Amino acid sequence: MSKLHVAIIMDGNGRWAQSRRRPRLAGHQAGADAVRRTVEAAPGLGIGVLTLYAFSSDNWKRPSEEVAGLMRLLGLYLQRETARCVKNGVRVSIIGRRDRLPSDLLPLIESAERETRNGTRLHLRVAVDYSARDSILRAASVVKEVSRESFAHALGRACHCEEAAPDVDLLIRTGGEQRLSDFLLWECAYAELHFTPTMWPDFSAADLEAALADFRRRQRRFGGLPALAAG
Ligand code: IPE
Ligand code: IPE
Numbered sequence: 083m084s085k086l087h088v089a090i091i092m093d094g095n096g097r098w099a100q101s102r103r104r105p106r107l108a109g110h111q112a113g114a115d116a117v118r119r120t121v122e123a124a125p126g127l128g129i130g131v132l133t134l135y136a137f138s139s140d141n142w143k144r145p146s147e148e149v150a151g152l153m154r155l156l157g158l159y160l161q162r163e164t165a166r167c168v169k170n171g172v173r174v175s176i177i178g179r180r181d182r183l184p185s186d187l188l189p190l191i192e193s194a195e196r197e198t199r200n201g202t203r204l205h206l207r208v209a210v211d212y213s214a215r216d217s218i219l220r221a222a223s224v225v226k227e228v229s230r231e232s233f234a235h236a237l238g239r240a241c242h243c244e245e246a247a248p249d250v251d252l253l254i255r256t257g258g259e260q261r262l263s264d265f266l267l268w269e270c271a272y273a274e275l276h277f278t279p280t281m282w283p284d285f286s287a288a289d290l291e292a293a294l295a296d297f298r299r300r301q302r303r304f305g306g307l308p309a310l311a312a313g
């Protein structure tokens with residue numbers, strides 16, 4: 083069975099914190115623990131690529147203290163988790179724009195990517211200052227040949243990735259909203275969608291397993307006919 087590309091819109095940190103009368107940043111902190119749990123569970127569930135939406139280009143609209151707190155948390159995560167990623171064969175890539183990130187984050191991103199580059203068990207892609215529409219525009223402005231294959235390569239490069247943008251098999255959104263919020267619009271052309279009311283800080287390995295079980299019950303047709311009916 084080929085390995086899956088699962089993408090997750092990690093939503094609900096703020097509401098998780100508010101319901102506990104805690105600051106929103108406490109929700110983001112608890113969300114970082116959920117990231118660690120998810121990354122550890124993913125390879126054992128047949129996931130080869132995991133793309134996590136951590137900060138959208140529209141999230142710059144939030145109060146500057148929340149934005150600064152999120153950037154600080156991302157830096158801490160990279161510092162704390164890189165060694166564990168190397169040990170567990172997890173290759174880390176950050177996708178999205180880099181030119182607006184705090185300058186002290188850039189060396190942490192570069193060293194995490196460099197140190198984990200030989201990981202083959204899981205490719206963890208974290209989307210930061212990411213907008214699917216802006217990525218598509220950047221790719222469209224440089225693509226040489228207008229074909230799906232070369233466009234997917236240009237899209238990969240537009241997000242600082244060496245390889246072509248991989249199609250998503252399963253997209254999960256936590257936090258109860260049922261929308262894409264400008265995430266992986268090209269890559270999700272035939273993604274199966276799974277929405278759960280669970281707030282991201284509560285998301286567990288069992289929730290990931292349940293989402294995959296739901297996915298495996300779906301019949302993917304890609305516009306054709308089911309395997310039996312096709313004969
Ligand atoms: C997701 O949680 C994390 C980010 C967008 C950075 P939110 O912060 O959007 O949480 P809610 O949706 O307000 O509960
Ligand atoms: C999407 O969540 C972005 C991330 C999870 C990083 P938002 O909370 O920003 O999305 P909207 O505003 O509800 O669409």
Ligand code: MG
Nearest residue numbers: 093094095257
């Ligand atoms: Mg939200």
